[in-house]
Amino acid sequence: MAEVGQVRSHPPSDQEDSLPVEKRPRLEFPTTDVAGEDGTQAATSNGHGSSRKQAKKLARKDKKKQKHILPEPYSSDDVLWRDVMALLGQDVVNHALEEGSEWDSPFEFKQELEVEVSKLSSNGDALALAPAPHPPWVIVAPFALPGEKISVRVYRSSRLHSFADLLSVDTPNLTLRDPTRVRCKYFGKCSGCQYQMLSYESQLDIKRNVVIKAYQNFSSLPESSIPSVLPTIASPLQYNYRTKITPHFEAPPKRAKKAREAEGFADSDTKPDWLNIGFNQIGKRSVMDIEECPIATPVLNEALGPIRENVINNIWSYKKGVSLLLRDSIDASATEAVSPSEALDTLSAALEKHVCITDHKSTVRERVGDKIFEFPGHSFFQNNNSVLVPLTDYVRDAIFPSSPALSPEDHPTHLVDAYCGSGLFSIMLSPHFSTVAGIELSSDSIKFATHNALLNDLPAGKCTFRAGDAANIFSVVGDFPPERTALIIDPPRKGTDEKFIEQLLAFRCKTVVYVSCNVHTQARDIGMILEGMQKKEGEGGKKYVLESLRGFDLFPQTAHVESVAVLRLV
Numbered sequence: 001m002a003e004v005g006q007v008r009s010h011p012p013s014d015q016e017d018s019l020p021v022e023k024r025p026r027l028e029f030p031t032t033d034v035a036g037e038d039g040t041q042a043a044t045s046n047g048h049g050s051s052r053k054q055a056k057k058l059a060r061k062d063k064k065k066q067k068h069i070l071p072e073p074y075s076s077d078d079v080l081w082r083d084v085m086a087l088l089g090q091d092v093v094n095h096a097l098e099e100g101s102e103w104d105s106p107f108e109f110k111q112e113l114e115v116e117v118s119k120l121s122s123n124g125d126a127l128a129l130a131p132a133p134h135p136p137w138v139i140v141a142p143f144a145l146p147g148e149k150i151s152v153r154v155y156r157s158s159r160l161h162s163f164a165d166l167l168s169v170d171t172p173n174l175t176l177r178d179p180t181r182v183r184c185k186y187f188g189k190c191s192g193c194q195y196q197m198l199s200y201e202s203q204l205d206i207k208r209n210v211v212i213k214a215y216q217n218f219s220s221l222p223e224s225s226i227p228s229v230l231p232t233i234a235s236p237l238q239y240n241y242r243t244k245i246t247p248h249f250e251a252p253p254k255r256a257k258k259a260r261e262a263e264g265f266a267d268s269d270t271k272p273d274w275l276n277i278g279f280n281q282i283g284k285r286s287v288m289d290i291e292e293c294p295i296a297t298p299v300l301n302e303a304l305g306p307i308r309e310n311v312i313n314n315i316w317s318y319k320k321g322v323s324l325l326l327r328d329s330i331d332a333s334a335t336e337a338v339s340p341s342e343a344l345d346t347l348s349a350a351l352e353k354h355v356c357i358t359d360h361k362s363t364v365r366e367r368v369g370d371k372i373f374e375f376p377g378h379s380f381f382q383n384n385n386s387v388l389v390p391l392t393d394y395v396r397d398a399i400f401p402s403s404p405a406l407s408p409e410d411h412p413t414h415l416v417d418a419y420c421g422s423g424l425f426s427i428m429l430s431p432h433f434s435t436v437a438g439i440e441l442s443s444d445s446i447k448f449a450t451h452n453a454l455l456n457d458l459p460a461g462k463c464t465f466r467a468g469d470a471a472n473i474f475s476v477v478g479d480f481p482p483e484r485t486a487l488i489i490d491p492p493r494k495g496t497d498e499k500f501i502e503q504l505l506a507f508r509c510k511t512v513v514y515v516s517c518n519v520h521t522q523a524r525d526i527g528m529i530l531e532g533m534q535k536k537e538g539e540g541g542k543k544y545v546l547e548s549l550r551g552f553d554l555f556p557q558t559a560h561v562e563s564v565a566v567l568r569l570v
């Protein structure tokens with residue numbers, strides 16, 4: 001029986017946990033809350049009420065007003081808001097803002113309507129204009145495609161848009177949609193995947209468009225500074241690629257505990273109806289029961305059954321909701337059992353044996369190309385192993401281009417790996433550099449980065465890793481020759497910060513490769529770097545140019561895209 005292992009309260013705090021198989025944040029307020037927000041008007045329209053009543057009413061209105069929270073800049077809500085504005089057109093949006101009607105949803109809670117999808121948002125939802133005679137307003141619904149006529153039911157409204165459940169696709173777009181492509185029985189309900197009905201080529205095209213829009217909307221750069229976005233690089237595996245999943249469940253509710261008490265605490269090995277172990281349902285806070293996940297690796301799917309059984313058998317002992325951890329790892333005991341004298345193919349066979357790690361403190365082991373990486377179960381590691389050789393090769397080729405962008409005698413000799421985790425880029429690219437320095441906030445990851453350098457027999461002293469804020473790296477690489485140094489930036493979703501960018505601009509290394517799981521904050525940061533350079537140097541001297549830009553598909557079947565931007569000082 002697999003162990004449930006170390007569990008924690010959910011939602012998980014891991015910075016990359018905003019990735020696909022996760023909760024989407026709840027937005028704003030239900031549609032019934034959107035009545036007029038002008039307190040003065042409300043008071044005068046109710047001319048005969050007592051002043052106490054009026055004061056109460058005003059207080060209620062004020063409360064509602066406070067709920068009109070604008071999206072956090074660069075958040076997925078902000079990304080959606082830009083898409084909503086683009087679909088409505090600037091004139092319509094300006095008019096609604098001037099009128100103060102942008103929160104006045106024309107739709108009631110649970111109102112049903114038919115719409116035609118215009119486009120996809122960068123978050124993967126379908127966007128449709130509300131049909132006449134409704135005022136200009138956007139309907140946001142999941143799992144529908146451009147050109148499709150759909151029936152939806154509104155469940156929540158926001159600024160000039162309402163969220164709706166998809167009830168049916170009445171006229172499907174058969175050039176894009178093919179239901180036989182869908183491999184998951186939960187697709188259409190689970191919030192994990194958005195695109196299983198699409199061909200893989202269409203998914204890659206859509207993601208390229210997300211990168212294009214991100215730089216248009218969030219970089220503040222003139223069109224002339226943004227290169228044509230290159231085609232998205234495919235993931236070698238399009239299913240069974242995800243090496244980490246975190247299904248979760250709620251603790252027994254009070255009513256269930258009471259019912260059990262009334263029945264004399266009778267134990268049962270069947271799953272209670274109220275217990276769901278899985279991922280979030282689309283558009284809801286509730287968890288849906290998931291027995292298999294076709295984007296997760298086979299070993300995680302094999303382990304999921306026994307892990308679920310263990311939870312079911314012990315469910316009454318849980319006081320809080322829990323996020324389980326399932327992580328695919330090479331079986332360390334199988335590789336350790338191979339003696340050095342044994343043939344290489346015995347070792348290779350041992351490296352193919354995988355197990356599921358459930359303990360946050362256990363060590364996970366992955367192979368990337370000819371290197372082995374170890375890291376603690378709770379810490380960050382990229383979740384799609386199949387794409388890591390193409391990704392690290394791509395970063396290497398960007399640093400050492402064969403084109404005239406960089407002649408061989410100018411090739412970098414030093415590498416700075418900011419936000420280095422357990423050393424993926426440093427170690428994969430180390431053969432091409434004389435000196436490598438990595439920095440990372442998590443001291444656990446840093447311990448493992450140092451350990452991984454030894455594990456892969458890198459020459460002593462070649463790679464040094466330190467724990468700390470990424471910006472601190474510039475104070476320790478003062479002796480690196482900037483014109484022979486490459487910098488890799490791979491921050492969490494919130495991107496890097498002004499302190500880091502300020503020092504990057506002072507350091508002026510030849511090449512910067514910015515890898516990001518959030519192309520919107522990446523676009524902001526790249527904009528800040530290019531603008532900052534402009535301000536520092538005026539029109540003279542060398543400047544960074546954004547040489548190339550492209551998406552990498554680390555998460556097939558989902559709307560998520562990784563983005564790689566290459567800056568060169570020329």
Ligand SMILES: C[S@@+](CC[C@H](N)C(=O)[O-])C[C@H]1O[C@@H](n2cnc3c(N)ncnc32)[C@H](O)[C@@H]1O
Pocket residue numbers: 015016380381382418419420421422423424425439440441442445468469470471490491492517
């Ligand atoms: C997207 S991960 C990339 C890790 C690594 N490059 C890799 O590919 O495995 C981002 C990393 O940044 C780290 N991090 C977050 N904030 C940081 C900060 N202010 N300074 C340095 N590292 C930070 C996280 O702990 C995480 O390991």
